[in-house]
Amino acid sequence: MAGKMASDDFDDQFLTCSVCMLHFRDPRVLPCLHTFCRECLQEWATKQQPLECPTCRTQVSLPDKGVAGLRTNFYVNNLLDFAAAKKGAGPGVPCQVCEGNVEGSKSWCADCAKLLCESCTLLHRKFPLFEDHEVTPENTLKAEKDVGKFHRKRHCQKHKNQELVFYCESCNALVCTACAVVDHRPGKDHNPVEIATVAQRKKETLQELLQDIDPRLKEIQASVKEVERKMSNLMPSKEAATDQAKAYFRQLADLLQKREQEVLSQIDEQCRADGKALQTKKEAIEFELAGLTSARTFCQQAVEHGSDVHILEVGNQVQTRVETLLAKQPDLESNWSEFQFVENTAVSDVEKEVGNFGGVKTNIDVSKCKVAAKPAVQGFACIAELTTTNQEGRPCVTNSKAVTTNMEDPSGTNIPTQLQMKSKGLWEISYVPKVTGVHRLEVKVNSQHVTGSPFDVEVKGKDTPVLTIGREGSGVGELDWPLGVAVDKDGNIAVVEQDNRRVQIFDTDTGKPLNSFPLDGMFPHSIAVDSNGRFLVTSFGEHLGLRRYSKEGELLNTFKPDGMTSPFGVAVLEDGRMVVVNLGQKSCLLLQPDGSLIRDIGKGRLQFPEFVTVDESRDVVYVTDSGAHKVFAFDLKGNLKFNFGKKGQDDGEFSGPSGVTIDPAGNIIVVNHYGGRLQVFGPDGTFIRTVASVKGGNPFGIALTPDGYIAVACNTGHCVEMYRYN
Structure with missing residues (x-):
């Protein structure tokens, strides 16, 4: 608070949890600065993963200790103390220590956060342990208007009788005098400073x-x-x-x-x-x-x-x-033919033009509206996105009647389209093409063609990549031996290039290069993205390890726990734990967010593990084994649940399975390194279908985009191919 807050500046609602509608009990602050009871948040967290703030719906990444690790809202505690103290100063309120005496004057102990009667106050003062406690008498209590006088003192968890008076800047921790002498002694690793400073x-x-x-x-x-x-x-x-x-x-x-x-x-x-x-x-x-x-x-x-x-x-x-x-030859002909009404203008022609009979004029600038057609595949639901903008070029809302769309296939047959507003100024035009070839999409706003309309939309077959990203080289937008691929928090494609030793990020819709950053380690292999949008990249050979990079590409951490020899595939859980394929030990390593080892998974069962993915909803780790031509499923405790597949070219069989990922329904998507078949299996390993046969050479890592495309890193093809999944 910038200044003092008096008792008249807040009401009971300010002290009420919006979940249980009662006064806060052990109030905890979320990163979005909304406060709730600790018990309410714990119950909320059991019902919802990931946790969202009950008020603003912001996603919350809980600390390692869970809800208990969240910061306490001491200001709300002070307000509760203040309210309790002011109420206790009134008549008929029992002592909070002996719980019986309602007579006489009361005092408030800021250290104990208790209201005491006269007898308990006298007894309280006699104990040497409490002699330094700050006790406010009733007359001062009644006259006090400043909430700041009721700060509840905080004591060390380790040294219960010691007040927290120092702050260790190296550890970002509040410590007491004893801790400052023993555990946080000033020096290279610790720097305790007085809290006030x-x-x-x-x-x-x-x-x-x-x-x-x-x-x-x-x-x-x-x-x-x-x-x-x-x-x-x-x-x-x-x-x-x-x-x-x-x-x-x-x-x-x-x-x-x-x-x-x-x-x-x-x-x-x-x-x-x-x-x-x-x-x-x-x-x-x-x-x-x-x-x-x-x-x-x-x-x-x-x-x-x-x-x-x-x-x-x-x-x-x-x-x-x-x-x-x-x-005689009389004229017997009547020389008359039936007259009839003639449609000089056909009703169908009028119907086409009736849309021009008036309209709603808004501040939408049709010349600045844009249409982006997503890659289209025969037989799949495909979309194009229309952005309606005003004269300043900002997205602008308009009514659905103002937007008209029409699509024709190569033969001129009409293809039904559906229009849906997704957000302010963003419209989704959906359709299902029945044939391949160039389709024409007409888009009008306020009866005027959007710039570029009608648009040519090429519809491809399911075995043809809808988009190929990159070509061989080391320049911007070029790739050299791509192995790992992931989707970042913005929906873009992040690719690990082994020979260029970098991560390059591409726009999913256009394949345009957006950013890149260099990698440490001799042979980078795989990539994953954590819940905070940071990149995790494995590398083997000299300077091997698992490295965490910021969204901007800055190296943050390097992890090399005991036993890590040849890290290949990597997956990351919502809570920050990581699973890394450890080829040298023929196992997977489950790691804490700080990189420390929790346990080995699959040791003694795997032959040549390569890539890994995790289905947290089912507590299952899926590992591809190109040596055994199988996919193994373990739980996070390391127990084998099942495996599926065998060597072969038929449905459900593998020839060097490599990249693996899961879809939102828990189905398992696996690509064959040899032959390139992309196959889908149910959560129990039952074969469902073949998506496509990858055209690029020797596919490795795969990733599923939010809008239903599979990105495949083709290392000898030096590209990433995008295939339609759903």
């Missing part, structure tokens, strides 16, 4: 940080106000945009209705004109029909009923009339 320096450092915090707080507070201002404008903007949209589409609807009436009127007019013409034609044809019918009747009567005299009298006249009518 070190605390003052630390206070000055923290004070500087406080000065840095205030401007940031103001900046964040201003940002919150700006967000609140925008939130207050949200509904008015919605209402205005809604009114404008309704007016616009009403106008469009009015235009369509007007056009509809015009076309319907035209149809009515055409119908009337055609009806009149047809009626006239009908009357003319009926007139011809009547004349011919009358002549036919007269002629038939004369023939059937007329006498010879009658026939001779009218015969010539009937003959002339009928011949005249038959010789």
Whole structure:
């Protein structure tokens, strides 16, 4: 705290654990500075691995002692003491020593953190052991406003009667006077300094940080106000945009209705004109029909009923009339064909264009939006990522209706796509291609093509690497005899090059080189990444050992425990323990985070162990043995659980198994050094499937990326090949 805190400056909620909702009991501070009861954290840790802060969900790497190794929040303890002391100064509160006397004045012992009645206070003062204890009487207790007066004194765990008064800077430990004389004697290895001196320096450092915090707080507070201002404008903007949209589409609807009436009127007019013409034609044809019918009747009567005299009298006249009518060529055609409605603009064409009929204008700059297509494989769920950005180039949120996507395969057949927002301004476009070849992906934002759209996306077969990283050489982005491969905390590929004696890091999506750092040791072999993002690299030959490097490539530690002869494969557990293949002893070494040996695993059972991986959820260590053509499974106590595989080329068989890793479901992925088959086995060793046959030469280490690709280090191919896994 920058200054003194009075009793009115905090409330009961400040002293309450957010898990159990009771006053803190032995409060412990997490690295994120949130405080909880020790028991609550212990129970929380049994339910969750890795442990996350119950408040902010920050992942916590517990110290070696677990929850017990976390720092105590002494400030909260002081507040609890202060609250208890102030409450104890009131009437009717029992003594915390004899637990019975509620009468008379009370005193507070800061050393014991107890409230004492008058009798216990007098007795307390008589003991030589307690003569230096700081006891505050009731009248001072009631008047006191400063929490700082109630610091609970801390005593040495080894020397119970000694107060911690020194700080050993070499050991980063608080020590008492006895410890400073015996265990932390000043010299080359220890440097005990009075606590006040070190605390003052630390206070000055923290004070500087406080000065840095205030401007940031103001900046964040201003940002919150700006967000609140925008939130207050949200509904008015919605209402205005809604009114404008309704007016616009009403106008469009009015235009369509007007056009509809015009076309319907035209149809009515055409119908009337055609009806009149047809009626006239009908009357003319009926007139011809009547004349011919009358002549036919007269002629038939004369023939059937007329006498010879009658026939001779009218015969010539009937003959002339009928011949005249038959010789006449009347126009019997109506000269009319049915009229029909014509779609000058097809509904399907309008449907394509209707997306351009208005839209929501945001501050998204379509020209700055970007699309990154992940490597695509036939028959697998594939994705492309769209980043929507504003004019300043920062990721910007927009509504899903503003984004449209369309994909076609090489034959022009439409491939269904799905759109999902993953985070602010980041959209995932997913699809499942059915054929190989170049597909076209069209992406629009606010009805405008994103720069580069439509994009060409090459879909490959499952046996073809979706990406090949590196080529032979020693330059940037080139590889020489890559052996080990791992995925770092950012999802990038880290590769150990034996001949270049370095680690090189590549972008998983593009294969672009990002960083590199040199390695100690003659023959570097394998690499792993711990929970803090640090690299662990093995090397054999001269200057052999296991080395820990920072994320930036700075050498932090070198481990060479007794018995380590030829370290090959390496795996690291969440708690920092390490498993290293020790080829020279035909075993694996389980090591503490400080590199000290815990035990040998597999000794006497392995012939030529190479790579290792650990399934912590099942407490299983998997080791590939290229000599036995098997994979061995041990528990962390060193007991053999089972093994699987035999030499051969059929499903489930091996020819020099090398790299091994596990997927999130616990399935085991193994690559054959000879032949390059990538195979998947269940947690019990049952064969599941073959992923692919690696094209690069002599695969060694493998790693599974978070987005479902397997990276394979191909040493004679001088590259890393990426294959689709799921």
